[in-house]
Amino acid sequence: MYTRSKALAVESISVMLVLVLFAFVTVMLINSGSSAYSHILGSKNAVESARVAYSFISMKVKQSDAAGRIDVVDTAFGDALKIDVEDGLYSTYIFYSEGALYECLTIAGGEPSVEAGNLITKLNGFEVGRSGRLLTIRCTCGSGDTTEVMEGVVSLRT
Amino acid sequence: MNKKGFTLIEVLFSIAALGIICAVLLKLFLLAGSTNERAADIQDAQVAVASTAEILAGANSLEDGLASLSLIPPANGPAGQYRLLRDGFTVVVTVSEEPGDYPGTLYSLSIDAEQDGKKLVGIETAKYDGGGTDG
Numbered sequence: 001m002y003t004r005s006k007a008l009a010v011e012s013i014s015v016m017l018v019l020v021l022f023a024f025v026t027v028m029l030i031n032s033g034s035s036a037y038s039h040i041l042g043s044k045n046a047v048e049s050a051r052v053a054y055s056f057i058s059m060k061v062k063q064s065d066a067a068g069r070i071d072v073v074d075t076a077f078g079d080a081l082k083i084d085v086e087d088g089l090y091s092t093y094i095f096y097s098e099g100a101l102y103e104c105l106t107i108a109g110g111e112p113s114v115e116a117g118n119l120i121t122k123l124n125g126f127e128v129g130r131s132g133r134l135l136t137i138r139c140t141c142g143s144g145d146t147t148e149v150m151e152g153v154v155s156l157r158t
Numbered sequence: 159m160n161k162k163g164f165t166l167i168e169v170l171f172s173i174a175a176l177g178i179i180c181a182v183l184l185k186l187f188l189l190a191g192s193t194n195e196r197a198a199d200i201q202d203a204q205v206a207v208a209s210t211a212e213i214l215a216g217a218n219s220l221e222d223g224l225a226s227l228s229l230i231p232p233a234n235g236p237a238g239q240y241r242l243l244r245d246g247f248t249v250v251v252t253v254s255e256e257p258g259d260y261p262g263t264l265y266s267l268s269i270d271a272e273q274d275g276k277k278l279v280g281i282e283t284a285k286y287d288g289g290g291t292d293g
Contacts, residue, residue: 015169022173029180036187040194047198054205133216148198151245153209155216 039146046142050150052121053101053139057081057094057128058154061135064092067158072130075112081128081135084108093117096126101139133157203271203278206244210251210269211283219287220253220265227251236265247271247278262288 060083061070069084073093080095085105093104093112104117124147125140138151164172210227217223220236229240229251240251252268265287270280 011166012163014166015164018166018169018173022176026180029184033184033187036191040187040191043198044194047194047201051201134213150202150205151209152205153212155212157216 042142042146043148046146046148049121049123049141050139050148053123053126053141054137054150054152056101056103056120057137058152060092060094061154061156065157069158070135070156072128072135077112079128080112094120094128096123099124101126199273200278202245203247203273206247206249207269207271207279207281210242210244210249211267211281214251214267214269214285215283220285223285224251224253244271247273256284260286260288262286 061081064070064083064085069088071082072079073082074080075093075095077095077097080093083092083094084090085092088108091106091108091110093102093106095102095104095112095117097114100122101120102112102114102117103120104112104114106112106116123139123141124143125138127136127138129136133156135154135156136151137154138149140147140149142148213226214220214223217226221231224231224236224240227240227242229242231240232238235255237253237255240253242249242251248271250268250270250272252270254266254268256264256266258264263286265285267283267285268280269283271278
């Protein structure tokens with residue numbers, strides 16, 4: 001009887017130990033799974049935002065590529081892409097301010113502003129430069145190991 | 159009513175079954191991660207290829223475009239295959255002259271991006287020297 005109850009106790013303790021071990025492994029697995037998921041999601045969002053910004057600018061440039069209509073100008077928000085529309089009556093500015101890329105339509109000679117602008121996408125950095133007929137666009141999104149930098153060149157045909 | 163509870167064998171079997179399910183789930187996460195990484199690589203490769211095409215299309219001549227990419231064409235013309243490193247990818251530019259009755263010369267361009275010797279993306283385009291550009 002004593003031996004049987006001792007064996008039962010050993011078995012109960014073993015079961016509990018295995019359950020504790022299983023609980024520990026489960027917690028570890030959930031932890032690593034959630035961190036993997038958030039990393040994948042962060043990386044996907046960074047890639048998506050950078051792509052949206054780059055494609056938007058690239059498409060705008062291609063749409064409005066007429067002689068003298070597109071230029072990189074210095075504004076209160078740093079370097080911005082200026083596209084003249086409606087025979088130069090209006091200008092569209094694409095600029096970066098406080099973590100987001102904006103597009104703002106102004107009367108010719110007007111200054112762009114965040115209030116009057118439309119948010120295109122959230123970004124962590126945006127740079128635009130011009131060298132002859134080549135526009136260099138650099139969009140940065142995400143932080144830490146999920147940072148995505150998309151840098152490309154768009155050529156002006158005119 | 160059985161008051162004995164679960165035996166060690168029963169618990170071990172349950173845990174083994176749950177472990178298999180967890181391993182499958184973990185593998186799915188790893189697969190999602192690698193798929194995401196590959197999608198980002200393909201996207202970056204697309205931008206590298208498009209930028210190379212833009213530089214070639216925007217240049218006054220194909221020779222000027224190749225020079226902008228630090229590529230030196232042979233003396234007998236720009237036709238041939240060129241390799242350059244761009245954004246971590248090997249960009250392969252293949253230029254061939256298209257025969258035809260043109261005042262200038264029409265070149266067909268094949269631009270591919272490779273990583274570790276494997277082609278990720280590629281585009282076909284053309285450039286007309288002697289009367290404008292076509293990308």
